[in-house]
Amino acid sequence: MAGRQLRAVLFDLGETLLDVGGATPDYATQSQRDLREVYDYVRECGHPVPPWEVFHNALAGLLFSQWRARQREGRALDVAAVLREGIGALGLALSPDELTECLRRHYRSSDESAMLHPDALPTLRELRAAGWTLGLISNSIWPATCHDETLARLGIRDLFAVRLYSADAGYQKPHPAIFQQALAALQVSPAEAVYVGDRLDADVAGAHAVGMRGILRVVPYRVEANAEIIPDARIETLAELPALLARWSATGGGMP
Ligand SMILES: [Mg+2]
Incomplete structure (x- = not known):
């Protein structure tokens, strides 16, 4: 080995890594909230906005149709591109800076509600101190420019050598391309890497398909779908990781 x-x-x-407190808002509520932030900003800028429902339905419809078109092939949605296209289609001529601010406003509520699991920061620091290279692969409609500010505020951004979001990668987990892009950027082979996630399908099966080990972080309030997918290990807290990884390393990186 x-x-x-x-x-x-x-x-x-x-x-x-992030604690959503067991309460992910439903998609429609979250989507409306985020688009309302964009609408209010565009109106404040003095652009001749249509009524809210016209603006909302145009943008939400475009988001949904683009998401559906990409979903089947594992391609990712990039909300910045959708906002640019949708706002343009409504005849509103925003400057590049205004479009950048639209993206920030659209992301703002997600940034404000982001909270780390209490054991995330100490565990990540412990792994770094033990010599592990750390990376991040996330399915998100927002690009790194948005998420990096949140991760910096939470104190974890610089612990990751690579941070890859599906909006930037072009593909979303479990598509192999997003895992392979991250591994290439880290310059590690799949056999040298472990992936930790809370979904058996997107995270564990996605990692397995490219030859990485997959660890399931068990979410206590959830009944797991896809029970036929068997992770290499299950953890209930991130704090279990350093000892688990040390054990795998001690056995020469062989299977547990
Ligand atoms: Mg997750």
Whole structure:
């Protein structure tokens, strides 16, 4: 196993490192809230906005149709592109800076509600101190420019050598391309890497398909779908990770 020793740990973000408190708002509520932020900003800028329901339905319809068109092929939605296209289609001529601010406003509520699991920061620091290379792969409609500010505020951004979001990668988990892009950026092989996530399908099966180990972070209030997917390990807290990874390393990176 020389040269194939485990050396990198990649993480999912939502519900793996971030605590959503068991209460993910439903999609329609969240989508309306985020689009309302954009609408209010565009109106404040003095652009001749249509009534809210016209603006909302145009943008929400475009988001949904683009999401559906991409979903089947594992391609990712990039909300910045959708906002640009949808706002343009309404005949509103925003400057590049105004469009950038629209994206920030659309993301703002998600930024404000982001909270780390209490054991996330100490565990990530402990893994770094033990010499592990850390990475992040997240399915998100927002790009790194949005998420990086949140991660910096939470104190974890610079612990990750690579942070890859589906909006930037073009593909979403479990598509192999997003895992392979992150591994290439980290310059590690799949056999040298472990992925930690809270979904058996997107996270564990996605990691397995490219040859990485997959650890399931169990979410206590959820009944797991896709029970036929068997993770290499299950953890209930992130704090279990350093000892688990040390054990795998001690056995030469062989299967547990
Ligand atoms: Mg997740």
